[in-house]
Amino acid sequence: MTTHPGAHHVALPADTPGPHSRRLGLVAVVATFGGLLFGYDTGVINGALEPLSRDLGLNSFTEGFVVSILIFGAAIGALVGGRLSDRRGRRHNILMLAVIFAVGTLGCVLAPTWQVLAVFRFVLGLAVGGASATVPVYLAEVAPTERRGGIVTRNEVMIVSGQFAAFVINAIIYNIWSGWDGIWRVMLVIAVLPAIALFVGMLRMPESPRWLVSQGRDDEALGVLKQIRSPERAVAEMDEVRALAAEEAATKTAGPTDLGVKWVRRLIFIGAGLGIFQQFTGINSIMYYGTQLLESAGFSANAAVIANTLNGLFSVLGILVGLTLMNRIDRRTLLLAGFTLTTTFHLLVGLSAYLLPDGPAKSYLVLVFVILFVFSMQGTIGPLVWLILSEIFPLKIRSLAIGICVLVLWLANAVVSLLFPIVREATGIANTFFGFAVLGVIALVFVYKCVPETRNRSLEELEDEFRGVPA
Amino acid sequence: MTVLVAVPEGREGPPAVAAGVAEARMLGTDLVVLNMTLSPLDGSLLPDDLKTTVVERSGPGDRDPAEAVLDEIADRPDVERLVIGMRRRTPVGKALLGSVSQRLLLESPIPVLAVKPPA
Numbered sequence: 001m002t003t004h005p006g007a008h009h010v011a012l013p014a015d016t017p018g019p020h021s022r023r024l025g026l027v028a029v030v031a032t033f034g035g036l037l038f039g040y041d042t043g044v045i046n047g048a049l050e051p052l053s054r055d056l057g058l059n060s061f062t063e064g065f066v067v068s069i070l071i072f073g074a075a076i077g078a079l080v081g082g083r084l085s086d087r088r089g090r091r092h093n094i095l096m097l098a099v100i101f102a103v104g105t106l107g108c109v110l111a112p113t114w115q116v117l118a119v120f121r122f123v124l125g126l127a128v129g130g131a132s133a134t135v136p137v138y139l140a141e142v143a144p145t146e147r148r149g150g151i152v153t154r155n156e157v158m159i160v161s162g163q164f165a166a167f168v169i170n171a172i173i174y175n176i177w178s179g180w181d182g183i184w185r186v187m188l189v190i191a192v193l194p195a196i197a198l199f200v201g202m203l204r205m206p207e208s209p210r211w212l213v214s215q216g217r218d219d220e221a222l223g224v225l226k227q228i229r230s231p232e233r234a235v236a237e238m239d240e241v242r243a244l245a246a247e248e249a250a251t252k253t254a255g256p257t258d259l260g261v262k263w264v265r266r267l268i269f270i271g272a273g274l275g276i277f278q279q280f281t282g283i284n285s286i287m288y289y290g291t292q293l294l295e296s297a298g299f300s301a302n303a304a305v306i307a308n309t310l311n312g313l314f315s316v317l318g319i320l321v322g323l324t325l326m327n328r329i330d331r332r333t334l335l336l337a338g339f340t341l342t343t344t345f346h347l348l349v350g351l352s353a354y355l356l357p358d359g360p361a362k363s364y365l366v367l368v369f370v371i372l373f374v375f376s377m378q379g380t381i382g383p384l385v386w387l388i389l390s391e392i393f394p395l396k397i398r399s400l401a402i403g404i405c406v407l408v409l410w411l412a413n414a415v416v417s418l419l420f421p422i423v424r425e426a427t428g429i430a431n432t433f434f435g436f437a438v439l440g441v442i443a444l445v446f447v448y449k450c451v452p453e454t455r456n457r458s459l460e461e462l463e464d465e466f467r468g469v470p471a
Numbered sequence: 472m473t474v475l476v477a478v479p480e481g482r483e484g485p486p487a488v489a490a491g492v493a494e495a496r497m498l499g500t501d502l503v504v505l506n507m508t509l510s511p512l513d514g515s516l517l518p519d520d521l522k523t524t525v526v527e528r529s530g531p532g533d534r535d536p537a538e539a540v541l542d543e544i545a546d547r548p549d550v551e552r553l554v555i556g557m558r559r560r561t562p563v564g565k566a567l568l569g570s571v572s573q574r575l576l577l578e579s580p581i582p583v584l585a586v587k588p589p590a
Contacts, residue, residue, distance in 0.1 A: 249529070249530040249531060250529045250530060252530060252531040252534065253509065253528055253529050253530060253531070253533055253534065254509055254534070255534035255535055256568065257535060257536055257537075257568055257569065257571060258480075258509060258536075259568060260480075260564060260568045261480045261481070261508075261509070264509065394509065394510065396509040396510075396528075396529070397509055463510055467510070
């Protein structure tokens with residue numbers, strides 16, 4: 001309980017270079033491996049699915065099951081991981097996650113049947129979700145203010161880069177040993193390497209000073225700051241760390257009882273809606289099933305796994321473009337433009353598959369439109385939804401609201417991933433993408449009617465709008 | 472001796488504050504205002520001529536608004552009267568989210584004045 005909520009800005013001396021700089025450079029390394037691991041583990045199934053499916057005798061339902069169970073695990077992992085990292089500490093949590101990553105990966109690699117594979121994919125999902133809830137928080141808390149934004153952005157880029165890397169490695173391995181169905185095990189086992197790197201990197205990293213302060217361990221927090229900042233900066237920064245820890249505590253004020261308040265419910269409804277529609281674009285259907293999709297559009301198995309690397313490449317390029325666009329264009333405008341583009345490309349994929357006779361023209365047009373879809377999605381809606389979620393909620397409801405929205409987003413992702421192979425097999429590529437186009441139109445209506453502009457607006461103005469007070 | 476008023480979200484909030492102010496005046500005491508809502512209290516509700524302390528609900532320890540009020544009573548032994556605002560709730564809403572005012576009525580160690588908003 002406090003009578004003076006909110007943090008104040010503290011002027012800090014610049015962080016001059018010194019022996020501590022190398023220590024801080026390790027933060028960037030951990031950032032790289034945390035994000036890469038997330039990306040690789042979610043993306044690797046894309047190229048692995050076809051040989052895996054033959055090796056373990058999957059049908060479209062068990063394919064959807066084995067792929068999506070990782071995402072269901074991630075939904076739970078994000079929820080539990082966030083709580084654990086508040087209770088036991090960020091560093092402890094990330095070390096534990098690195099071990100779960102390694103165990104989950106090895107379990108998948110050695111799985112004799114699809115049932116065992118599913119169990120370990122679920123375990124892997126717990127680690128993916130936990131990492132998504134812990135790694136960016138840890139990075140933001142350890143990095144100095146002036147480098148904080150850059151390091152967190154780098155994490156987003158590394159996630160898609162991890163997926164791209166998975167697609168490229170899949171393509172290489174597939175084209176070397178294309179006769180052998182067991183190659184999916186080789187593709188998966190590579191994910192042990194970044195897990196080891198994360199573990200070793202994290203062993204040399206200190207606990208988050210902000211977390212230590214939140215536990216009342218101020219002396220230890222100062223000790224950590226002295227390792228990763230210049231000496232005069234470390235002392236000066238303690239005030240900022242305390243203010244941020246207090247602000248962080250304030251974000252955890254709202255609890256389930258507050259869902260009885262109408263404006264709180266409305267804001268959470270909007271955030272959850274954005275999460276759902278981001279996933280209902282089907283972006284992750286491409287990220288998980290791209291190779292299979294291209295094969296059914298007429299590419300040979302070897303060509304499909306190579307063509308799929310373009311999906312990964314344009315996903316990375318899209319994010320890079322999106323991160324620069326986000327702060328120049330209003331959120332609503334960019335969201336509406338994004339959904340218009342993705343819906344258009346859904347229609348064009350559907351029409352190409354529906355109207356054209358089987359042959360190279362059809363295959364290549366489907367590929368081009370899928371790539372354009374991925375690029376426009378990652379250039380707009382992909383990163384933008386995360387940004388809006390971080391800025392739409394007033395301080396005191398933030399933790400509760402973001403928790404619910406992220407859970408809903410993961411669940412929407414899991415449902416789409418479960419249904420995609422089943423729907424595609426039952427109705428074909430054309431109808432599947434017409435379905436995505438219909439969802440896109442609903443998303444446009446939702447954004448137009450419900451989503452407020454958050455760029456260049458204070459939280460107080462937003463809150464007044466939602467409480468029905470004229471601003 | 473002090474009067475504590477717990478201000479809930481919604482239109483039952485301002486009448487609760489008004490009743491708290493009237494109660495403090497009648498008893499000739501100070502007023503402590505515990506803001507259970509998630510946004511800052513509207514300062515215009517408070518008179519200038521009464522000694523008031525505003526306490527904001529903040530942090531995971533105050534996640535449950537009823538607990539926040541009961542903790543405040545425990546922390547301030549001079550509080551002898553609790554004023555709360557309440558309104559009719561649907562059975563479904565009560566079953567899902569519970570009722571803060573019901574819990575305060577039942578669990579408060581001091582007498583409670585419950586105020587309804589005008590119909």
